[in-house]
Amino acid sequence: MYGAGDVRVEEVPDPTIVEPTDAVVRVTLACVCGSDLHPYHSMPASEEGAPMGHEFLGVVEQVGDAVTDLAPGDLVVSPFAFSDNTCPFCREGFHTACQHGGWYGAGGVGGAQAEKIRVPQASGTLVKLPSDVDASMLPSLLTLADVYLTGYHAAHMGQVGPGKTVTVVGDGAVGLSAVLAAKQLGAERIILMGRHQDRTDLGRTFGATHVVAERGEEGVAKVLELTGGEGSHVVLEAVGHMPAYEQAYGVVRPGGVISRVGVPQYEEAPIGFGSLFGKNATLNGGPAPVRAYIEAAIPQVLSGEIDPGLVFDAEVSLDDVAEGYRLMDSRERLKVLVRP
Amino acid sequence: MYGAGDVRVEEVPDPTIVEPTDAVVRVTLACVCGSDLHPYHSMPASEEGAPMGHEFLGVVEQVGDAVTDLAPGDLVVSPFAFSDNTCPFCREGFHTACQHGGWYGAGGVGGAQAEKIRVPQASGTLVKLPSDVDASMLPSLLTLADVYLTGYHAAHMGQVGPGKTVTVVGDGAVGLSAVLAAKQLGAERIILMGRHQDRTDLGRTFGATHVVAERGEEGVAKVLELTGGEGSHVVLEAVGHMPAYEQAYGVVRPGGVISRVGVPQYEEAPIGFGSLFGKNATLNGGPAPVRAYIEAAIPQVLSGEIDPGLVFDAEVSLDDVAEGYRLMDSRERLKVLVRP
Numbered sequence: 001m002y003g004a005g006d007v008r009v010e011e012v013p014d015p016t017i018v019e020p021t022d023a024v025v026r027v028t029l030a031c032v033c034g035s036d037l038h039p040y041h042s043m044p045a046s047e048e049g050a051p052m053g054h055e056f057l058g059v060v061e062q063v064g065d066a067v068t069d070l071a072p073g074d075l076v077v078s079p080f081a082f083s084d085n086t087c088p089f090c091r092e093g094f095h096t097a098c099q100h101g102g103w104y105g106a107g108g109v110g111g112a113q114a115e116k117i118r119v120p121q122a123s124g125t126l127v128k129l130p131s132d133v134d135a136s137m138l139p140s141l142l143t144l145a146d147v148y149l150t151g152y153h154a155a156h157m158g159q160v161g162p163g164k165t166v167t168v169v170g171d172g173a174v175g176l177s178a179v180l181a182a183k184q185l186g187a188e189r190i191i192l193m194g195r196h197q198d199r200t201d202l203g204r205t206f207g208a209t210h211v212v213a214e215r216g217e218e219g220v221a222k223v224l225e226l227t228g229g230e231g232s233h234v235v236l237e238a239v240g241h242m243p244a245y246e247q248a249y250g251v252v253r254p255g256g257v258i259s260r261v262g263v264p265q266y267e268e269a270p271i272g273f274g275s276l277f278g279k280n281a282t283l284n285g286g287p288a289p290v291r292a293y294i295e296a297a298i299p300q301v302l303s304g305e306i307d308p309g310l311v312f313d314a315e316v317s318l319d320d321v322a323e324g325y326r327l328m329d330s331r332e333r334l335k336v337l338v339r340p
Numbered sequence: 341m342y343g344a345g346d347v348r349v350e351e352v353p354d355p356t357i358v359e360p361t362d363a364v365v366r367v368t369l370a371c372v373c374g375s376d377l378h379p380y381h382s383m384p385a386s387e388e389g390a391p392m393g394h395e396f397l398g399v400v401e402q403v404g405d406a407v408t409d410l411a412p413g414d415l416v417v418s419p420f421a422f423s424d425n426t427c428p429f430c431r432e433g434f435h436t437a438c439q440h441g442g443w444y445g446a447g448g449v450g451g452a453q454a455e456k457i458r459v460p461q462a463s464g465t466l467v468k469l470p471s472d473v474d475a476s477m478l479p480s481l482l483t484l485a486d487v488y489l490t491g492y493h494a495a496h497m498g499q500v501g502p503g504k505t506v507t508v509v510g511d512g513a514v515g516l517s518a519v520l521a522a523k524q525l526g527a528e529r530i531i532l533m534g535r536h537q538d539r540t541d542l543g544r545t546f547g548a549t550h551v552v553a554e555r556g557e558e559g560v561a562k563v564l565e566l567t568g569g570e571g572s573h574v575v576l577e578a579v580g581h582m583p584a585y586e587q588a589y590g591v592v593r594p595g596g597v598i599s600r601v602g603v604p605q606y607e608e609a610p611i612g613f614g615s616l617f618g619k620n621a622t623l624n625g626g627p628a629p630v631r632a633y634i635e636a637a638i639p640q641v642l643s644g645e646i647d648p649g650l651v652f653d654a655e656v657s658l659d660d661v662a663e664g665y666r667l668m669d670s671r672e673r674l675k676v677l678v679r680p
Contacts, residue, residue, distance in 0.1 A: 255429065273607070
């Protein structure tokens, strides 16, 4: 990406092993993330450009000397952030804070919207998939790189469980994934706040029991009405813009939890007596440590217990990735697969 | 209180039963709260004035027709907020959000820095004490009305437990109480951030293993150094001013918890990628629902397991309550008993 709206496909040298802990993976399937749309809107024009994409699965082509548990030919899925899986923060389940981790597309590491990618900390990062997996399963397995397990992280941090009313703010792919995760964790009622009917219909498929199309104060009033004036035990905020956060603290119940996974497009926000403190509301969430959840989710996908790949409603080749961005940005499509 | 710094003691009519759920209590012991100092600093001058005080224990003098579990002569302690103890929020342990609850000193309910006080929702609010309790125990039992159990609420919401490093921001009576509560809950290390040595000495008595006198960035650096650069699992913020909150998100570990019980003197504050979100930090806390914790704490006090009344280092008569405010505001004294 060379600036807002300026996505180009270019021939670059193949990645190679730089550190002994690296692997090079040939990308089988990648996709465009809602978070890729933030720079698509706002990135200043740049001479160098930035490699894009952080969600992929593929086949290991080459490993560094220190990588003993992976071999060329292995089918693997990668979390959207790399991590060593051994540092104190990884051991506590917060791999996105790994002391030796980092992000794709930055610091000399390429993006996943590409034919090949170098994976730092390969042993800690990559998770093997059965080599004979049916190709029809690959989109759902790809969601474990980010979108589904980001929704799952929201629900996990939000302490979703039986008997809980959960409100999901946002009907994008992460919001819908959060609906599916909340259902998995046993939520009693799932209220989806979104106004795109094709999306909220998928939300109902995933487990939403109510849809609130209204936004702002009207939307808050509607959720309060649905909860007998008491508010929602859990709010999963999957947007990242201030109005979504305002809705979140408007509908959360005293003692409830707001769990955010939409990357905040703000730094300061209300947290004083009138928003969080007075209600004893909890605020948490952050970049999802999907590495912590991925191994448990693979069998759920393979058994058909969950079908998170339903969020993909379009596919482009690598040459057409700019069209993929356009389709998502215009909201013509929910989430776009990229097949190199 | 008639305005900032303007505390007067006046003769007013005795409170009487207004609602059948009321009781009238003769106050045996009350005190001045750190939160009383906020209006002492900033209250606009007022013709009517505001009744003050919300921490007390005393003897029931009179009960309304609906109050069947209390009788004149009962020795009782009151949480700083009244509540019915039966509404959905009370049942979930968040009595300060009670649907029929409220605050002393507002809405026609008097303050506790008085000879007598009307207690709404008396059955849900008041907790009986043994009538033969030794007078020397009364200050520690009084702390269950607010200060100790506010510190306990911070530690409880912060998920303090064995193996955890806990940083307490603030060496006021609530901060010191949070140290004691963190010790009770099994914290491995307790770092107290405060710079008044007489207070931090009491903090050490209560269980602090380290004291950091530095503030701001220096203080943050010191706590990070003490935790091997990793940060604190739990931060208990017992001040309420922005610099204390800034210290809190500076020292919290990725995946850690900031639990606030200092009433925020701000509404907006940093919560974006650079403060909370990037670290997956949790923010919670609020007005302590001490009613939820009070019954378990009474035997701890009576058995001598905890001695939270050590926070009191002065006593005034009701006539001298203005001097009590002055002593606390000037930091000459930590917390002042008021004996009517």
